[in-house]
Amino acid sequence: QKEVEQNSGPLSVPEGAIASLNCTYSDRGSQSFFWYRQYSGKSPELIMFIYSNGDKEDGRFTAQLNKASQYVSLLIRDSQPSDSATYLCAVNTGGGADGLTFGKGTHLIIQP
Amino acid sequence: GAVVSQHPSWVICKSGTSVKIECRSLDFQATTMFWYRQFPKQSLMLMATSNEGSKATYEQGVEKDKFLINHASLTLSTLTVTSAHPEDSSFYICSPKVGGGIDTQYFGPGTRLTVL
Numbered sequence: 075q076k077e078v079e080q081n082s083g084p085l086s087v088p089e090g091a092i093a094s095l096n097c098t099y100s101d102r103g104s105q106s107f108f109w110y111r112q113y114s115g116k117s118p119e120l121i122m123f124i125y126s127n128g129d130k131e132d133g134r135f136t137a138q139l140n141k142a143s144q145y146v147s148l149l150i151r152d153s154q155p156s157d158s159a160t161y162l163c164a165v166n167t168g169g170g171a172d173g174l175t176f177g178k179g180t181h182l183i184i185q186p
Numbered sequence: 187g188a189v190v191s192q193h194p195s196w197v198i199c200k201s202g203t204s205v206k207i208e209c210r211s212l213d214f215q216a217t218t219m220f221w222y223r224q225f226p227k228q229s230l231m232l233m234a235t236s237n238e239g240s241k242a243t244y245e246q247g248v249e250k251d252k253f254l255i256n257h258a259s260l261t262l263s264t265l266t267v268t269s270a271h272p273e274d275s276s277f278y279i280c281s282p283k284v285g286g287g288i289d290t291q292y293f294g295p296g297t298r299l300t301v302l
Binding site: 108110115116117118119120123162164166172173174175176177178179 | 220222228229230231232235245277279281291292293294295296298
């Protein structure tokens with residue numbers, strides 16, 4: 075059974091600091107990895123995806139993937155109060171052909 | 187990104203009634219639609235996958251006769267919750283698949299269903 079694990083938090087980070095969010099997955103066949111941000115009562119918003127080992131940067135966000143360790147992370151630089159949300163890690167085994175398996179999310183709080 | 191709409195955004199109904207949720211892709215054609223639900227304080231769980239013109243494939247534990255999915259066109263998919271009960275109260279979200287790439291997992295705004 076596919077599993078995606080995240081620390082539920084809350085993770086509290088001072089404004090301007092780097093927030094580090096982690097995720098592990100059980101299915102070695104997973105091919106693509108997604109990070110979503112979800113505000114309370116809203117649907118998830120795609121932040122970024124990654125499918126190759128290493129780092130991928132997009133603005134203040136950096137996704138890191140280590141397939142050998144079955145580990146994916148998201149770094150948020152210069153954290154802002156508006157970044158306070160639940161961050162969902164999701165994986166896909168079929169390169170987009172299948173639906174996503176989600177973790178339960180990490181609740182991030184950016185302290186002003 | 188892709189523009190997706192869902193209607194209604196929220197609905198309250200009595201136990202035993204049926205509720206239809208519409209998901210429209212406004213600026214693209216979706217050959218595949220994923221339906222998810224999210225219970226309070228839980229993560230999203232995939233319910234079913236539908237392809238235009240074909241029967242939906244349901245995940246284990248999801249009753250296909252209770253959650254009817256129709257994907258009759260490339261821009262419209264519907265989810266009907268039949269004989270709804272309080273335990274069906276949840277946040278239902280559609281996710282159309284855009285093209286064949288992997289960066290195409292966008293979500294609709296969701297429908298909050300409350301069954302009394």
